Amino acid sequence: MTSDTQAQTQTSGSCCSGSAASSGGCADTGAVTTVYAVTGMTCGHCEGAVSEEISALPGVSSVKAEAATGKVTVTSAAPLDEEAVRAAVDEAGYELTGRA
Numbered sequence: 001m002t003s004d005t006q007a008q009t010q011t012s013g014s015c016c017s018g019s020a021a022s023s024g025g026c027a028d029t030g031a032v033t034t035v036y037a038v039t040g041m042t043c044g045h046c047e048g049a050v051s052e053e054i055s056a057l058p059g060v061s062s063v064k065a066e067a068a069t070g071k072v073t074v075t076s077a078a079p080l081d082e083e084a085v086r087a088a089v090d091e092a093g094y095e096l097t098g099r100a
């Protein structure tokens, strides 16, 4: 008599179920994480410079740059314009080569 196990209703569409709440995307989680590939970073100072510039972009809540891997993980409230990120990386003195 374990019929209860089937009582677990699937939370399908938990992301986009509230269609009226957010138009144009799955903003339910409240954050978007994108990983970019950046060349030229060699040390912690580079990581800091890249992080600082990207952090200044509107909507960005956190940036994690890794010189060892050349990857920059950016968390933002909404998807970022890649050109804006590229410009920020360029401003720091490095080059964004695309998404990692």
Ligand SMILES: [Cu+2]
Residues within 6 Å of the ligand: 041, 042, 043, 044, 045, 046, 047
């Ligand atoms: Cu450096």
